[in-house]
Every structure is written in structure tokens, then in C-alpha cells.
Amino acid sequence: MIFHELNNSICKTYLIACEATGHALLVDPVATRIDRYLAVLAYHHLKLDYLLDTHTHADHRSACGELSSLTGAKVVRHLSAPQPNVDIHVQDGDLLEVGNLSLKILYTPGHTPDSVSVLAGDRVLSGDCLLIGGTGRTDFASGDAGQQYESITRTLFSLPDDTLVFPGHDYRGNKRSTIGHEKRHNPRIANKTREEYIEIMAALGLPLPEQIQEVLQVNATDLEDSEITYPSIAELNKVFQMSPEMVRDQISGNAPPLIIDVRQADEFNGELGHLAGSVSIPLNRLAAKMTEYEAYKDRKIITVCRAGVRSTTAAAILNALHFTDVHNLKGGMIEWVRSGYPVQWIE
Numbered sequence: 478m479i480f481h482e483l484n485n486s487i488c489k490t491y492l493i494a495c496e497a498t499g500h501a502l503l504v505d506p507v508a509t510r511i512d513r514y515l516a517v518l519a520y521h522h523l524k525l526d527y528l529l530d531t532h533t534h535a536d537h538r539s540a541c542g543e544l545s546s547l548t549g550a551k552v553v554r555h556l557s558a559p560q561p562n563v564d565i566h567v568q569d570g571d572l573l574e575v576g577n578l579s580l581k582i583l584y585t586p587g588h589t590p591d592s593v594s595v596l597a598g599d600r601v602l603s604g605d606c607l608l609i610g611g612t613g614r615t616d617f618a619s620g621d622a623g624q625q626y627e628s629i630t631r632t633l634f635s636l637p638d639d640t641l642v643f644p645g646h647d648y649r650g651n652k653r654s655t656i657g658h659e660k661r662h663n664p665r666i667a668n669k670t671r672e673e674y675i676e677i678m679a680a681l682g683l684p685l686p687e688q689i690q691e692v693l694q695v696n697a698t699d700l701e702d703s704e705i706t707y708p709s710i711a712e713l714n715k716v717f718q719m720s721p722e723m724v725r726d727q728i729s730g731n732a733p734p735l736i737i738d739v740r741q742a743d744e745f746n747g748e749l750g751h752l753a754g755s756v757s758i759p760l761n762r763l764a765a766k767m768t769e770y771e772a773y774k775d776r777k778i779i780t781v782c783r784a785g786v787r788s789t790t791a792a793a794i795l796n797a798l799h800f801t802d803v804h805n806l807k808g809g810m811i812e813w814v815r816s817g818y819p820v821q822w823i824e
């Protein structure tokens with residue numbers, strides 16, 4: 478196995494390739510370093526098969542989309558990843574074949590709901606779940622400290638003690654650790670109960686990453702900020718969230734809401750289908766298109782997307798356009814389908 482960390486900075490990108498066949502995978506590529514990645518791949522005569530983000534990043538723009546269009550490599554993401562333009566959705570336990578290598582996806586949510594780790598032989602890429610002497614923050618982007626505790630203690634710490642750990646970030650110049658070392662010495666989580674861990678994470682008080690809005694929402698939508706005016710975090714936090722069950726009740730009530738599906742056109746009729754009666758208005762066209770819906774200024778509107786992230790952005794945009802009764806389908810089509818509610822496709 479060929480294995481390199483390519484950025485040599487606090488933000489890590491890993492190249493994993495099969496020595497025998499030359500097939501390769503890049504994990505967490507960063508948009509500002511695309512030339513470097515292409516040069517390394519060319520130098521080693523590698524064929525890039527897959528691009529994988531361990532989660533939706535808030536601190537850097539992902540290079541997956543651009544590298545995919547430059548090389549034809551397929552973008553791989555966890556099932557609950559919010560953005561469009563994903564070629565392969567994976568779940569816990571799925572195997573990714575890269576030449577003769579078989580890499581295992583471990584679902585390790587908590588930093589974000591779509592966080593995965595990648596087990597590659599004797600090592601695990603732990604993303605922003607388990608860091609060296611630390612753990613990924615859980616205080617924004619739907620992070621959940623309790624869930625992260627389970628991901629680390631049940632999933633990652635059940636790997637053999639000598640498994641090498643390569644995290645998504647390191648701020649102290651460390652390059653690798655082992656599961657055994659982290660299990661015994663990681664000050665955040667070693668010998669801590671779930672409750673103690675949740676308390677520790679709640680008390681961190683970290684500042685938000687610089688330009689979090691520009692980065693997180695761009696990564697979650699695949700839309701440049703020239704195509705859309707992104708709402709602020711405060712505006713996103715004000716959006717009313719509605720469970721699938723409540724949305725179903727609204728639809729069958731006597732004043733059915735306007736349901737706006739803001740996914741791309743191909744997703745509207747894609748694998749998850751869409752809600753009966755919903756109108757398809759892709760997010761980048763929403764503001765312009767809403768001039769046709771003036772009659773709905775004070776009527777109930779429900780926004781829908783894949784995972785409920787893009788549609789939260791959409792709901793905040795509608796609020797800013799003075800639509801007063803806007804709700805978001807929490808968890809999006811993924812939760813709707815998981816709840817067993819009906820979907821349809823246009824023939």
C-alpha cells in the first residue's frame with residue numbers, strides 16, 4: 478500500500494494507493510492544493526478512482542467536486558452527507574475496493590452527522606472524530622458529543638490496540654498515534670464516562686472557524702457564493718424545524734402547505750424520490766423564482782432537501798425574503814424515507 482499525507486499542515490489529506498495496480502484514493506482533499514495532488518498522482522503514475530471526504534468540512538473548501546470533474550474519479554460520501562454530486566453513498570461496514578486494497582468504512586458520527594472513518598489495513602483514518610490527544614469539536618454543524626463518545630469508545634476503540642491512527646487534523650505537529658495509546662492517554666476521553674465527556678465538550682468554548690459560513694454552506698450545497706447569498710449562522714438557527722411526522726400531518730390537514738424541494742433536478746427524481754405535490758426549485762434559483770409565489774407570503778411553506786441542511790439554508794433565505802411561516806423538513810428526504818412515508822417519482 479502506498480500511503481502519504483500530502484498537505485504537511487494542520488489539515489490532513491491522505492493518499493492511499495495500491496502499489497500493484499496503481500489505483501488510488503484521496504481522503505479529505507483541500508481545494509487550494511489541487512495542483513499538488515495532480516502532480517503527486519502523475520509522478521507516481523497513479524489512477525485516481527475515488528475521492529472521499531470524511532465529513533462536511535467547516536474549515537476548508539473540499540476539492541472533491543473539482544478533482545472529480547478533472548479526473549473522472551468518483552466522489553464517495555456517507556449516506557447522510559447533505560450535498561449533491563455524490564457518486565457513491567456508503568454506510569457503516571461498506572468496503573471500498575481500490576485496486577487490490579479493500580478499505581472499510583466505519584460510521585463515526587458526532588463531529589457531524591455524516592462523519593466516517595476509513596480502515597485501511599493496519600491503520601485507521603479517523604477524520605475529525607478521534608484526534609491525537611484530542612477529539613473533533615461537536616458544537617456546530619449538528620455535532621453531538623454523546624454520539625461521538627459512542628463512535629470513539631465503541632467503534633474506534635474496538636480496533637486492535639496497535640492500529641495506527643491518522644486524524645483529519647493535528648495542531649501540535651503529531652503525525653500518527655495508535656488506538657491503544659489514545660485509549661489510555663487521550664485526555665478528553667480516556668477513562669471518561671459518557672456524561673463526563675459530554676461535559677468536557679460543552680465546556681470547550683472554542684471560537685468558530687474563520688469563514689465558517691462561506692466554507693460550510695458551500696461544501697454542503699456545492700454552490701459558489703456568487704450563485705447564492707448564504708444566510709448567517711444566526712439566521713440558520715432561527716429556522717423552524719419540523720419532524721417528518723409533523724410534515725405528514727400538515728400535508729394531510731385542511732390547509733396543505735407549499736412544499737419546496739430545493740435539491741437539484743436530478744436528485745428530485747433520483748433514488749430518494751420526492752414528496753407528492755412538492756415543487757422543484759433548486760437552491761440557486763430559489764430567490765429569483767419566489768417572485769412567482771407572492772401569494773404564499775403568509776402561508777405555510779415547507780422546505781425539503783436530501784439531509785435537511787440545504788433546505789435550512791433555503792428556509793433562512795425565504796425568511797429574509799419576508800415569507801413568514803417557513804418550516805424545514807428536519808433530516809430531509811433521508812429521514813422521510815426512513816420514517817416509512819410515501820415518495821413519488823415523475824415518469
Ligand SMILES: [Fe+2]
Nearest residue numbers: 533534535605
Ligand atoms: Fe471537521
